[in-house]
Amino acid sequence: MLRIVTDGAADLLPEWGEEFEIDVIPVNILFGEKSYLQGVELDNEGFYKLVDETKRIPKTSQPSPHQFVEFYRKVAQKGDTILSIHVTAKLSGTYASAVAAAEELKGEINIFPVDSACGSLGIGLMCREARKLERAGKSVEEIIQYIEKIKYNVRVILTLDTLEYAKMSGRVKTLQAALASVLNVKPIAVLREGELNMAEKVRTRKASLERVIQMAKEEYGDKPVYLAVVHARDLSSGEGLLEQAKEQFNHKDTMITDLSISIAANLGPGTVGLILYPVE
Numbered sequence: 001m002l003r004i005v006t007d008g009a010a011d012l013l014p015e016w017g018e019e020f021e022i023d024v025i026p027v028n029i030l031f032g033e034k035s036y037l038q039g040v041e042l043d044n045e046g047f048y049k050l051v052d053e054t055k056r057i058p059k060t061s062q063p064s065p066h067q068f069v070e071f072y073r074k075v076a077q078k079g080d081t082i083l084s085i086h087v088t089a090k091l092s093g094t095y096a097s098a099v100a101a102a103e104e105l106k107g108e109i110n111i112f113p114v115d116s117a118c119g120s121l122g123i124g125l126m127c128r129e130a131r132k133l134e135r136a137g138k139s140v141e142e143i144i145q146y147i148e149k150i151k152y153n154v155r156v157i158l159t160l161d162t163l164e165y166a167k168m169s170g171r172v173k174t175l176q177a178a179l180a181s182v183l184n185v186k187p188i189a190v191l192r193e194g195e196l197n198m199a200e201k202v203r204t205r206k207a208s209l210e211r212v213i214q215m216a217k218e219e220y221g222d223k224p225v226y227l228a229v230v231h232a233r234d235l236s237s238g239e240g241l242l243e244q245a246k247e248q249f250n251h252k253d254t255m256i257t258d259l260s261i262s263i264a265a266n267l268g269p270g271t272v273g274l275i276l277y278p279v280e
Helices: 044-054 065-075 094-104 120-135 140-153 164-169 173-179 205-220 235-246 261-267
Strands: 002-007 022-025 028-031 034-037 059-061 081-086 110-115 155-159 186-192 195-202 224-231 250-258 272-278
Touching (some): 002 065, 002 120, 022 065, 022 120, 028 044, 028 261, 044 261, 059 261, 065 081, 065 094, 081 094, 081 120, 081 140, 094 110, 110 140, 120 140, 120 224, 120 272, 140 272, 155 205, 164 261, 205 235, 235 250, 235 272
Parallel strands (some): 002 081, 081 110, 224 250
Antiparallel strands (some): 028 034, 028 059, 155 186, 155 272
């Protein structure tokens, strides 16, 4: 049996975990002295409530190698193979933890860690496609080959509604240029080839959402894509962005979901993003 594992920085549609048999190792959310497992002890709304009450932004930390070892043992049966697909190694140590755990479990469980060079629903879509390929009879080596080929063509384009979270978290160094600018600017950040970089700064929310679509269109044109939107506590903006984007792209499937806590903690509520995933 092929087990597919990802981490809390991946966004999945609620039904995907069961439908495509994807297991998620939670990220650690640290509020002062207290630690929560994302999605297990703290859901998205609970996270925002805690931020509102404490006026503090939590720190996030990747699962440790020990947590990975325990998780792999929990999800795998004897003889199983694990394909472990994780958030870009340029933004997190999660992949390194998975590699260390895989080494420790050598001879006990066959584990293939993969750096997705991506984040959010981009990883979720990789996991979904990996399961589809496995069900179509592809080997784990062929699936990894597919991911290595596709990962640099997946694009995540996000616009932030506030710079306060990025400023308080201090984790998103690539956004520092924006932080030095006027506070009411709406930065657009692009995750490309594993790195999250400030692409542009736009003055208004409306203009930033329109620019997200334009930037994606400039890159993808009429190529067939899976079209996805993620949002942090702003469903109406997310739905509006998806409706506009549907008119612009040659989409084979569309979807919308919440942005995971581990990303929202660094970018803030009101963050809305477009994910384009090439159809092969």
